[in-house]
Amino acid sequence: MDSTLEPLARSLRDAPVVDRDGYHYFVHGVTDGIPPVEPDVLRAIATGIRDRIDLAEVDKLVAPEAMGIHHATALSLATDLPFVVVRKRAYGFPEEIVVRGETGYSESDLYLNGVDAGDRVVLVDDVLSSGGTIEAVCDALEECGADLQDIVVVLRRVDGDHDLDRPVTSLLDVRVEDGELVIVD
Ligand SMILES: O=P(O)(O)OC[C@H]1O[C@H](OP(=O)(O)OP(=O)(O)O)[C@H](O)[C@@H]1O
Numbered sequence: 001m002d003s004t005l006e007p008l009a010r011s012l013r014d015a016p017v018v019d020r021d022g023y024h025y026f027v028h029g030v031t032d033g034i035p036p037v038e039p040d041v042l043r044a045i046a047t048g049i050r051d052r053i054d055l056a057e058v059d060k061l062v063a064p065e066a067m068g069i070h071h072a073t074a075l076s077l078a079t080d081l082p083f084v085v086v087r088k089r090a091y092g093f094p095e096e097i098v099v100r101g102e103t104g105y106s107e108s109d110l111y112l113n114g115v116d117a118g119d120r121v122v123l124v125d126d127v128l129s130s131g132g133t134i135e136a137v138c139d140a141l142e143e144c145g146a147d148l149q150d151i152v153v154v155l156r157r158v159d160g161d162h163d164l165d166r167p168v169t170s171l172l173d174v175r176v177e178d179g180e181l182v183i184v185d
């Protein structure tokens with residue numbers, strides 16, 4: 001493994017797994033804000049993303065509420081790129097785009113504001129599992145005419161039953177096995 005990601009990999013040890021109506025949901029600072037998110041892990045994430053994604057021609061980062069926000073923040077501070085949050089709350093602006101986001105355990109409307117036609121954007125999120133959230137945000141970005149250059153997640157669940165037909169870069173791939181979070185090489 002890339003040594004940059006060691007603080008992230010170390011932090012994943014012993015992440016608890018809880019049952020959300022049959023969905024085996026792991027809990028971690030990166031994806032839940034608890035246990036606390038350590039600064040060295042955030043730095044490793046920002047560096048790991050910069051190492052993997054070409055951000056030279058990007059105008060904005062786009063992150064879904066809530067758990068994409070701290071990763072977009074860390075990356076924004078490291079790159080000077082602004083970011084937009086896809087909210088779960090309506091603002092009623094004329095250009096607002098509403099899409100339905102679904103995960104393996106929940107669903108909610110997502111509201112995109114602040115991205116204009118032609119904006120070159122990178123979508124950043126904490127985790128990819130069913131792909132429902134990323135698919136919904138991609139639909140919204142397409143509807144507003146943004147130029148989606150890359151999708152990057154910190155963790156990709158490879159045990160997720162997703163049929164997302166888009167290239168996604170992940171820093172680490174993981175799965176839940178026998179009640180434990182396991183990093184997949
Ligand atoms: O690939 P998927 O199955 O869509 O799962 C991934 C999404 O699930 C979590 O969001 P959640 O909707 O739980 O909201 P939160 O970020 O507010 O915790 C996570 O932050 C991702 O956005």
Ligand SMILES: Nc1nc2[nH]cnc2c(=O)[nH]1
Pocket residue numbers: 024025026027028031032103104127128129130157
């Ligand atoms: N924290 C967390 N977020 C998720 N989003 C989708 N799956 C998961 C999961 O297992 N854990």
